[in-house]
Amino acid sequence: MPMKQTSGAGGRWSIGELAKACGVTVRTLHHYDEIGLLSAGQRTASGHRRYTEEDVRRLYRIRALQMLGLPLADIGAALATPADDMASLRILLEQQLLHMSRYAEQVQAVQDRLRDLLSRIDSSRIEGAAMPAPEQFMSTLEMITVLENHFTPEQRQELADRRAELGSDRIEAAKARWAALVEEGLRHVENGTPVSDPSIREWVRAWDEIGSMFHSGEQTKAAARSMWQDNSAALSADMPWSSEQLAGLLAYLQKARAQP
Amino acid sequence: MPMKQTSGAGGRWSIGELAKACGVTVRTLHHYDEIGLLSAGQRTASGHRRYTEEDVRRLYRIRALQMLGLPLADIGAALATPADDMASLRILLEQQLLHMSRYAEQVQAVQDRLRDLLSRIDSSRIEGAAMPAPEQFMSTLEMITVLENHFTPEQRQELADRRAELGSDRIEAAKARWAALVEEGLRHVENGTPVSDPSIREWVRAWDEIGSMFHSGEQTKAAARSMWQDNSAALSADMPWSSEQLAGLLAYLQKARAQP
DNA sequence: GTAGATCCTCACGCCGCGTGAGGATCAAGG
DNA sequence: CCTTGATCCTCACGCGGCGTGAGGATCTAC
Numbered sequence: 001m002p003m004k005q006t007s008g009a010g011g012r013w014s015i016g017e018l019a020k021a022c023g024v025t026v027r028t029l030h031h032y033d034e035i036g037l038l039s040a041g042q043r044t045a046s047g048h049r050r051y052t053e054e055d056v057r058r059l060y061r062i063r064a065l066q067m068l069g070l071p072l073a074d075i076g077a078a079l080a081t082p083a084d085d086m087a088s089l090r091i092l093l094e095q096q097l098l099h100m101s102r103y104a105e106q107v108q109a110v111q112d113r114l115r116d117l118l119s120r121i122d123s124s125r126i127e128g129a130a131m132p133a134p135e136q137f138m139s140t141l142e143m144i145t146v147l148e149n150h151f152t153p154e155q156r157q158e159l160a161d162r163r164a165e166l167g168s169d170r171i172e173a174a175k176a177r178w179a180a181l182v183e184e185g186l187r188h189v190e191n192g193t194p195v196s197d198p199s200i201r202e203w204v205r206a207w208d209e210i211g212s213m214f215h216s217g218e219q220t221k222a223a224a225r226s227m228w229q230d231n232s233a234a235l236s237a238d239m240p241w242s243s244e245q246l247a248g249l250l251a252y253l254q255k256a257r258a259q260p
Numbered sequence: 261m262p263m264k265q266t267s268g269a270g271g272r273w274s275i276g277e278l279a280k281a282c283g284v285t286v287r288t289l290h291h292y293d294e295i296g297l298l299s300a301g302q303r304t305a306s307g308h309r310r311y312t313e314e315d316v317r318r319l320y321r322i323r324a325l326q327m328l329g330l331p332l333a334d335i336g337a338a339l340a341t342p343a344d345d346m347a348s349l350r351i352l353l354e355q356q357l358l359h360m361s362r363y364a365e366q367v368q369a370v371q372d373r374l375r376d377l378l379s380r381i382d383s384s385r386i387e388g389a390a391m392p393a394p395e396q397f398m399s400t401l402e403m404i405t406v407l408e409n410h411f412t413p414e415q416r417q418e419l420a421d422r423r424a425e426l427g428s429d430r431i432e433a434a435k436a437r438w439a440a441l442v443e444e445g446l447r448h449v450e451n452g453t454p455v456s457d458p459s460i461r462e463w464v465r466a467w468d469e470i471g472s473m474f475h476s477g478e479q480t481k482a483a484a485r486s487m488w489q490d491n492s493a494a495l496s497a498d499m500p501w502s503s504e505q506l507a508g509l510l511a512y513l514q515k516a517r518a519q520p
Numbered sequence: 521g522t523a524g525a526t527c528c529t530c531a532c533g534c535c536g537c538g539t540g541a542g543g544a545t546c547a548a549g550g
Numbered sequence: 551c552c553t554t555g556a557t558c559c560t561c562a563c564g565c566g567g568c569g570t571g572a573g574g575a576t577c578t579a580c
Binding site for chain 4: 275307308
């Protein structure tokens with residue numbers, strides 16, 4: 001059985017040796033070669049890659065920067081700088097830190113939502129529920145999308161940490177207004193009020209007004225937004241409306257909004 | 261100029277209407293159709309898609325589950341269940357929460373590293389430095405990869421929060437042992453000691469022994485691991501060795517490890 | 521000389537769409 | 551009825567960072 005290692009004198013490395021030593025795959029090194037990020041300093045007569053010590057050092061730097069979350073293109077650019085240009089590298093890392101911070105907040109928000117949903121599933125199971133639980137849950141799912149689309153179009157992750165500051169009275173007031181609006185909408189749906197009807201125009205205006213609360217002002221804006229953001233699921237959980245009804249309302253709402 | 265909205269009776273939707281109303285692009289709906297996640301319930305004679313209310317509800321559910329971080333394949337599977345199967349959906353969401361938690365910890369670890377590096381760059385700039393700063397920084401980069409490869413091959417994200425518990429005396433002890441080993445290695449490099457030399461075998465054994473500290477035991481394992489994890493950069497910052505020397509050491513180390 | 525390991529170069533696949541290309545179809549105004 | 555502009559259709563390539571073969575050449579050790 002043949003052994004794997006020789007590479008006698010000169011300190012040069014085959015691609016497999018380098019890969020095993022550095023903890024990457026051969027395919028990865030091929031890829032780096034393809035995109036021009038790291039090519040072997042030399043080749044044998046038959047075309048096999050021979051990596052020099054300089055290549056090894058470059059590979060180590062590449063992997064380190066990759067562990068910091070930088071995309072390969074940026075790594076190439078960073079290692080192409082005169083190497084004594086600390087300032088540009090510092091800027092790059094700062095931008096990366098910013099990116100990761102933003103991303104971490106988004107992940108945090110999704111985690112919160114998931115936890116919220118799970119706790120709701122459990123509690124509804126315990127209660128036994130006057131309404132079939134799956135229906136209620138599906139309604140909740142649908143309402144999540146609606147609320148996301150209509151109330152928080154921009155960056156809502158900025159205010160994900162403000163949730164505890166909200167008074168429950170304001171939440172109750174919003175609940176009431178929301179509930180009244182939805183019930184009125186459902187009545188229109190049941191009665192088959194045509195979309196062109198003036199009362200619908202008024203209803204849509206009221207609906208948008210609630211939304212507009214979150215587009216004006218400065219601090220109230222943030223507070224109101226996070227209120228809706230954080231309690232949207234809680235609000236929908238209290239709704240006594242069936243998924244069928246909601247589907248009708250959704251369709252209705254879309255049509256009404258699309259009208260001039 | 262023609263208007264955009266008609267869709268007269270029946271409550272059916274063209275693809276553009278649905279897209280605008282739900283906040284997705286037409287291409288996205290095409291994609292959902294391609295992968296069989298959401299196809300329009302009907303088509304016109306000429307082949308244009310007509311979405312029914314049932315389709316709309318399905319789309320809302322899809323988007324909601326997507327906001328929770330689920331991949332489209334899982335969403336398709338989840339919505340294919342009898343829809344009154346809350347248990348399986350609960351399991352799915354729990355798994356998702358687990359995934360996101362693990363991922364969030366990884367992101368957190370990368371952020372810590374980035375902050376650490378940035379502070380080091382700033383401090384070295386202020387000090388003026390006896391060694392050229394870029395060289396030192398590049399050494400640090402290279403050492404990050406080495407430490408990652410040799411000391412924490414498995415899941416180190418589990419213990420990212422234990423950092424403050426470590427006594428500084430143990431850190432100092434580790435620093436001393438580490439420094440001694442590296443210096444000895446550098447001496448071998450300078451003297452050109454052949455890799456096959458018995459002393460090198462002994463040196464590699466000692467090197468691996470430090471690594472093995474982190475693969476045995478139970479609590480010591482976690483503590484020692486996080487110690488190396490969190491202080492690896494700090495250790496390398498104190499090293500008075502040049503990048504050139506390190507490159508040689510790295511190459512040397514790789515060869516010695518690859519030897520039988 | 522031969523076996524088995526390692527090397528080479530294509531080239532497609534993943535995921536969730538973006539971004540055209542090139543052509544058919546729709547609704548409304550003249 | 552015809553035009554006009556918006557909207558619709560179906561391909562099909564692109565992204566990032568490789569994984570995973572296919573099919574063949576080359577290495578090393580016995």
